[in-house]
Amino acid sequence: MTDPIAQLRQAAALHQTGRLAEAEPLYAAVLTALPGHPDALHLYGVLCAQTGRHARAVELIGAAIARKSHSGAYHANLARALRAEGRLAEAAGSLRRAIALQPSADAFFSLGNILKQSGHMQEALARFRCALILHPEAPETRMNAASVLETLGRRDEALRQLRAGLACDPANPALLFNLARTEQAAGNADHAACGYRRALRTTAEGEDSAVNLGTALLEAGRPAEAVDALRRCAALAPDRAERLLALATALRQAGAVDGCLTVFQRLKALTPTDPTPWQRSAEVQEAAGRLDACVATLLEVARLSREGRFHWKTAYYHLVRIGNLLVGEGRLDRVAALLPPAVAAFRGVDAELHAWALFLQGSLATRLGEAAAAQEAFRRAEPHLPFLAHIPTGDGFARRIEALSPAADTESEAAFVLETLAPPGNGPVVVASCDSGYLERFGPLFLASLDRFSTPGQAAHLHILDPRPDTAARVRALEGRLRHVRLGWSHETSPAGLTAQARTTFYTFARFLRVPRLSRLYQAPLMVADIDACLLSDPVGFLAPLSAATPLALQHFPDNLARLYDGVGGGLVVMRPDPAVIALFDRIRRFLVSWIAERRLHYFLDQIALTAGTDDAVRRGDGPSILPIPVKGRLFLCGDGLFVQILTEKDQPGFAASIAALLDRLERTPPAPDPQLDRSMILKAIGVMV
Structure with missing residues (x-):
């Protein structure tokens, strides 16, 4: 056995x-x-x-x-x-x-x-x-x-740990690489380059070190050496697009324009559906003074877009990017030289693309104070871009709101119906508006994410457009699922006589009609957000950077060449109940009401109103100081606050089922000890990578 x-x-x-x-x-x-x-x-x-x-x-x-x-x-x-x-x-x-x-x-x-x-x-x-x-x-x-x-922001201590490790094991390639990478992140490009060279001497499999060596040399202002390193990397893997892109960047910084453009040609062939090499080629050509070649590149992008290779508007986006780079350098003269041939080139390819280029001409004219030239460009483009009718030039914003009839203003204010106010807590009152369909589709997730990260007593307010008979019951059901959040709500019916498209536009800006009223009602800071979005932190954190001197935070892009419709993003606005802030939004409200009275509501009116209103406040010299909200990847950052919009993800197959499963999990499980775990769970469920 x-x-x-x-x-x-x-x-x-x-x-x-x-x-x-x-x-x-x-x-x-x-x-x-x-x-x-x-x-x-x-x-x-x-x-x-x-x-x-x-x-x-x-x-x-x-x-x-x-x-x-x-x-x-x-x-x-x-x-x-x-x-x-x-x-x-x-x-x-x-x-x-x-x-x-x-x-x-x-x-x-x-x-x-x-x-x-x-x-x-x-x-x-x-x-x-x-x-x-x-x-x-x-x-x-x-x-x-x-x-x-x-990760904790203690980079000097991280460097000491890595150096201590090398003292014990001086030829360890992983330690050498990590030390060099950390030196590079700390801005010590020369030290990083030396570290990458040492790492390369210790192993035959050091391609990452070789690539990073090239980028470190670029950061150290040594582009010729970077070209040598990156050219060897590209030769080892000629089908790696990111290596060719790094090589092209080094060649450009080294002044080798033709060599750079040759590499971009290889990239175009290697990645035929990626517009990036076309965009960078046009930038290099413009910077080298080769305007004809730059415009020819943009024209070819436009033609390829018509064939379906790229999004139809890609050439316009490339043109905006080049313009913004030049605006950032203060070279409006070069923008003025580039736009006319681009406008002429687009005329023969696509009428709407031509109109967008005309819009940029008008935007530049506005920046230069040439109101008549701006109006003429907008007039020519408006048949294809009807939203241009909303863009005020000169003092047009002030004239329009001053001309608003008291009857139209009264009619708009009377449409607001308050149901309940939530008792405000320590943080901002979180405000969102939506129609009945979006309430059903996105309201549960928006409120669940807010509830997940809030402390007890957090207040939220929903403003619901075109409510249905069961809307009150739906709001009560939503509130019943919340642990921490106390919910208030109001509603209104959209103005009579709107087309379906105009009603959709009304839905995009209705919350800004009600910001002044809600601010006065709550007498508390407000956080105004898109409802097809998620909160990823306690709303209290969004208030931290605001003060009496800077009472307003929003996405603000004053140097954007396309700023007249894209200079302020309305997806997230955080505000203190400051008189200057309320006055600004009251003027924005009146501007919006003036267009409602005419029953002329075109897309982008929400963004146009915010941009025109902030411009008007700057012109008058009595507007609030604005804190720009940056975006890192897909995350909006404001103080300790984190916020994410749901964009194309909501149209993906399986999205509704994924959200239903997420809501069930959020309801069944308590918050994780580390909020990052809950953030990761939510982002994964909605399909957003950050």
């Missing part, structure tokens, strides 16, 4: 030498003979984890621990399987038990990694420090500690 203990020793020996297929049946035989043997359960579980069967590994090692709970190794190996299953909190608990039983550098290191992955950076750093006390020469621990320190 076979001795099961001998079989276990044989299985363990085979396992240790990597002969897993031979070891597995022996472990199974041992457990048949000795059911519940803890070492056999544990080792069989480890083997299952090594072969990707992590759920089975959790089951087996858990059974081993149930019979022998005092083994630190058991708990540590269970943690590895749990982590592979995505069960991070349980994995962290297992490692803490392992450390309590048998402290080791490996267990501290593993716990630090799980905490880092979960977003608990301070605690992760503490565990990495414990691991380094036990094993100070460990390069991976030094690198991971440095990564956490960099």
Whole structure:
């Protein structure tokens, strides 16, 4: 009869030498003979984890621990399987038990990694420090500690960790690379370049170091050396578009215009549906004074767009980008030289594209104070771009609101019907407006995301357009699902006599009609947002950068050549109840009402009104100071506040089902200890990558 203990020793020996297929049946035989043997359960579980069967590994090692709970190794190996299953909190608990039983550098290191992955950076750093006390020469621990320190904004400490690691292992290519990368992020481009060269000398597989060497040399103002490095990288992987793009950038900075354009030609062939090399080619040609070539490139983009290769408006976007680069350099003379030939070229390709180029001519004329030239350009473009009728020139904004009839103003104000006010809390009252359809489609997610990150007592207000008979019940149902948020609401019926398109435009700006009224009603800061969006942090954080001196935050792009319709973004506005802010939005409201009275509402009117209103306030010299809200990737950033709009994602197949599953999960589970985990869950569900 076979001795099961001998079989276990044989299985363990085979396992240790990597002969897993031979070891597995022996472990199974041992457990048949000795059911519940803890070492056999544990080792069989480890083997299952090594072969990707992590759920089975959790089951087996858990059974081993149930019979022998005092083994630190058991708990540590269970943690590895749990982590592979995505069960991070349980994995962290297992490692803490392992450390309590048998402290080791490996267990501290593993716990630090799980905490880092979960977003608990301070605690992760503490565990990495414990691991380094036990094993100070460990390069991976030094690198991971440095990564956490960099995330925490403590880059100098991160550099010290990496240098300490190199003192123990001077030829470690990963340490050399990470030190160089961190030096580069710190702005030490020369040191970074030296580090990348050292990394390249230690390994034959250093393509990332070679590419980063090239970018570091560019940052150090050494473009000729960068060209040499990046040309070698491109030769090693001639089909890697990002390497060709880096090489083209270096050639441009080195003044090698023809070489740069040659690389862009290769990129056009390599990535035929990517408009980027066309855009960069046009920029290089304009900067080199080759206007004819620049316009020819834009014209070819327009022709390819008509054939369906690019979005039909791509040539216009390229033209705006070139114009904005020049505006940023203060070179309006070069913008003025570029636009006429572009306008003429587009005339023969696409009438609407031609109209957009005319719009840019009018925008430039407005910037230069040439009102008559601007009006003439807009007049010629308006048949294709009807929104241009809304753009005021000169003092047109002030004249229009002063001419507004009291009856039209009274009619608009009378349309507002207040149902309830929410008791305001410590943060801003979060305001959104929508029609009944958007209330049903996006209201639950918007409010659920707000509720997820808010503290108790947060106030929100919904302004609902064209309510249905069941709207009040829907609002009550939404409020009933909220833990922290107290909900107020109001409604109005859209003006009679609007076309379907005009009614949609009305929906886009209706919230700005009601900002002055809501500000007076609540006597509290407001955060006015699109409802097809998500809050990703406590609204209190959005108020932090505002003050009596700067009471208004919004997306503000005063140097945008297309600013007359795109100079202010209305997706997120944060405001204190300051008289200057309320006065600004009251004038914007009156401007909007003037167009409602004429029943002329074209797309972009919401953005035009905000831009024209802020311009008017600057002209009069009594407007509030504006804090621009930046966007990083897809995230709006304001103080500690984070916000994301839902754009094309809402039209993707499966979006509604994904949101329903997310809402169910948000309702069933409490907020995570680290808000980043909830943010990641929401962004993943809506399909936004940041």
